[in-house]
Amino acid sequence: MKNIILICSLILAFTACKTDDKRKVVDTVDAIPELKKEEHSVDIADLPIYIDSTNYVIHPIGTYSIENSRSSKYSGDSFYSQNYSVAKYNGYRIAGDLSNVKFQDIHSDVLKPLTNNIIKIHQMSFLFESFKTLKKGYYVYDVIDKDTNANGKLDRQDLKSIYISYNDGSHFKRLSPEHQDLIEWKPLPINSRLYFKTIEDTDNNGEFDKKDKMHYFYYDLKATDAKVTEYFPI
Numbered sequence: 519m520k521n522i523i524l525i526c527s528l529i530l531a532f533t534a535c536k537t538d539d540k541r542k543v544v545d546t547v548d549a550i551p552e553l554k555k556e557e558h559s560v561d562i563a564d565l566p567i568y569i570d571s572t573n574y575v576i577h578p579i580g581t582y583s584i585e586n587s588r589s590s591k592y593s594g595d596s597f598y599s600q601n602y603s604v605a606k607y608n609g610y611r612i613a614g615d616l617s618n619v620k621f622q623d624i625h626s627d628v629l630k631p632l633t634n635n636i637i638k639i640h641q642m643s644f645l646f647e648s649f650k651t652l653k654k655g656y657y658v659y660d661v662i663d664k665d666t667n668a669n670g671k672l673d674r675q676d677l678k679s680i681y682i683s684y685n686d687g688s689h690f691k692r693l694s695p696e697h698q699d700l701i702e703w704k705p706l707p708i709n710s711r712l713y714f715k716t717i718e719d720t721d722n723n724g725e726f727d728k729k730d731k732m733h734y735f736y737y738d739l740k741a742t743d744a745k746v747t748e749y750f751p752i
Contacts, residue, residue, distance in 0.1 A: 543666045543677065543697060543719055543726075559583050561617060567607050568624075569644050572655055572685050577620040577629060578612055580604025610644040621687035632687045638662040638672045644685065647707040648739055655685025656739060658703060658712065663692070680714050682737065693737055693746050699726065710740040 559581040566575040582602065605614035612619075616639040620629040640660045649655045659681040666677045678700040683690040694700055694716050703714035713736045720731040734751055738744045 562602060562604060563620070564603055564605050566622065567605075567612060569610065569685070571646075571649065572644075573624050574686055575622050575624060576612065577622065578605035578614060578616050579618040579620060580614055580616045610646045611641060612643075613641040615640065616642075619687065623686070630687055632683065632690050635663065636672070640674075640678070645705050645712070645739070648705055648710060649685070651707050652710055652740055654739070656712075657683050657685060657687075658705070659683070659690075660700065661692075666697075682712070693735070695733075698733060701732075705739070710738065712737040712739055 561579055562582045564578045564580075566577050568575045582604065603614075605612050605616060617637070619632040619639065619642065621632070622629050638661065640662070642657050642659045645656045645658060661679050661681045662672045662674070662676045663679055663681075664676065665672055667675050669675065677698070679692050679694045680700050680703055681690060681692050693712075694714065695718075698716035698718045701715045701717055703712060705712050713734070715735070716733045717726055718731045718733060719726055721727075721729045732752070733748060735746050735748050737746050
């Protein structure tokens with residue numbers, strides 16, 4: 519009986535210690551369903567944000583769950599309703615769970631979308647120091663653009679990519695390669711480069727672990743037709 523209890527305890531301990539890698543990748547295209555707009559949700563926009571020294575205001579757009587949306591409460595003389603904000607703004611960084619961004623010239627009423635694709639933007643950052651040096655404005659984005667774990671939705675369990683655009687939202691493009699997860703990025707105004715590193719599932723086991731490979735890249739912000747360059751510090 520003691521042996522049975524011991525074996526059961528060991529099994530429970532092993533199960534408790536084992537955690538699934540949230541960045542698991544399904545590499546079979548047929549296994550990844552086509553992404554659609556989430557049911558029971560609607561796109562809403564925050565009030566515009568102005569980035570200092572630019573000619574554009576930003577309209578962050580995100581999805582809002584319409585389930586239980588009528589849950590406003592009344593207390594005394596005040597109404598308390600749900601928070602309808604989709605982004606937080608801090609300095610030159612806009613963070614949230616955004617589905618798109620629209621850009622508006624301060625001299626126009628036209629709003630131009632960043633993209634027509636289904637994506638999730640977790641943050642976008644204006645490279646202000648580089649803007650002062652180059653007089654060219656860039657936004658850098660942390661984006662989930664593919665359902666890499668094939669669970670039918672874009673969420674924080676999918677791989678993250680790095681994107682860039684001009685400060686008017688044009689030339690929005692991906693910088694990191696397919697099947698690589700963005701770890702971090704950093705602008706270096708002294709040489710006008712954007713550095714970033716990723717991790718790749720090099721052993722093709724569908725998960726990220728210590729056997730996999732780190733990649734290091736830079737993007738030349740001052741070049742007219744810049745390309746991503748991989749470098750090898752290790």
